Amino acid sequence: MADFKFISLDTKPTAQISYSFHEAATGVQPLLLVCLNGLGLPQEAWGPAIAKFKELQGASSPAILTYDRYGQGQTVDRDPNDANAPDPSHGHDVVAVIEDLRQLISQIAKDKLNISNVNYLPLIFMANSIGCALARLYAQEYAGTVAGLLLLDSYIANTDFVSAFPDPDAEGFDPSTLPAGIPVDSLRGTRMGMKKIFHPDVGNKEGFSRKNFRSLLPASDGPALKGPGGHGPFLTVVGHDFDTFAAESFKMGNAESVIQAYINPYWHKYNEGLAKMTDAERSKGPLQAPNAGHFIQRDNPDFVAQELHELVSKVASNAV
Known part of the structure; x- marks a missing residue:
């Protein structure tokens, strides 16, 4: 069971953030594994995967940090800078989240590690959903500091999600072009469902606006990332199980046939691009996590732990 504590950032001393810190095993080289949440699941959801990973890693387990962003999970305080935001559900953007x-x-x-210059502390990010976009942007902004990334069903940063599907109400649309078994009404309904939940204009209780993601991350395959020593970081890209995700989507009111025909291949293509962000010999994937929907760390923590163990071992054996 993680021991959750609270910390105030020196840059925002009036608010507290909930976090957990796992000490490194004795004698392990300085390395920090940071877990980056999506919008849907807080830090607590990493617990089973971390526990299994520590079993696999044994005496070489690194230090591990999890946390809940402002307004998420056990962090009940809101971002202090959002106090006067016209729309509290879009109070701050990803740039502010990266700075925090x-x-x-x-x-x-x-x-915790007695390291005063964080540029000399190699990082590994284990991220889910929008956390994957955070990991990418951090690695870009602070080049040379991120040694490894495990990206679990990354948020598709360069789309409004609705555009992943053809528009049945567009001028000149030909219903005969639809795959077999997909009625126009199902396509229209799925587009409406995606717009209501996933469009970047939709806010959230964190106040974490997604409106500028498309301009900040316009492509999935770049820019190329640089890790310590001038090499690209070790990278593992994991996507959801197509059938499991389609079943999840059905529970949200979306047609499984539409999800299988459009969003699953669209997402997989995006993941193929992500795998190209580093040196070819340091990239793995995209994989599909068996029996896992979007929240892979919840649905298949053993799979996540195994992939993390492999990634961390690669980073440790190639430390500069």
Whole structure:
């Protein structure tokens, strides 16, 4: 069971963030594994995968940090800078989230690892959903600091999600072009469902706006990332199980046939691009996590732990 504590960022001293810190095994080289949540599941959801990973890693387990962003999970405080936001559900953007993450890592490195310059602390990100986009942007902004990334069903940062499907109400649309078994009404309904939940204009209780993701991450295959020593970071890209995700989507009111025909291949193509962000010999995937929907760490923690164990072992054996 994780021991959750609270910390105030020096840059935002009036609010507290919930976090957990797992000490590294004795004698393990300085390395910090940071778990980055999506919008849907808080830090607590990483627990089973972390526990299994520590069993696999044994005496070489690195330090591990999990946390809940402002307004998420056990972090009940909102981002102080959102106080006067016209729309609280879009109070701050990803740039602010990255700045907070950098500050949190810097304070944890100093307080827990006795490292005052975080640029000399190799990082590994294990991320899900929108956390994967955060991992990419952090690695871009702080080039040379991220040694490894495990991306679990990344948020598709360069789409509004609705555009992943053809528009049956567009001028010149030909219903005969639809795959067999997909009625126009099912396509229209799925587009409406996606717009209501996933469109970047839709806010959230964190106040974490997604409106500028498409401009910040316009492509999935770049820019190329640089890790410590001038090499690309070790990278493992994992996607959801197509059938499991389609079944999940059905529970949300979307037609499984439409999800299988459009969003699953669309997402897989995006993941293929992600796998190209580093040196070919340091890339693995995209894989599909068996029996896992979007929240892979919840649905198949053993699979996540095994992939993380492999990734961390690669980073440790190639440390500069």
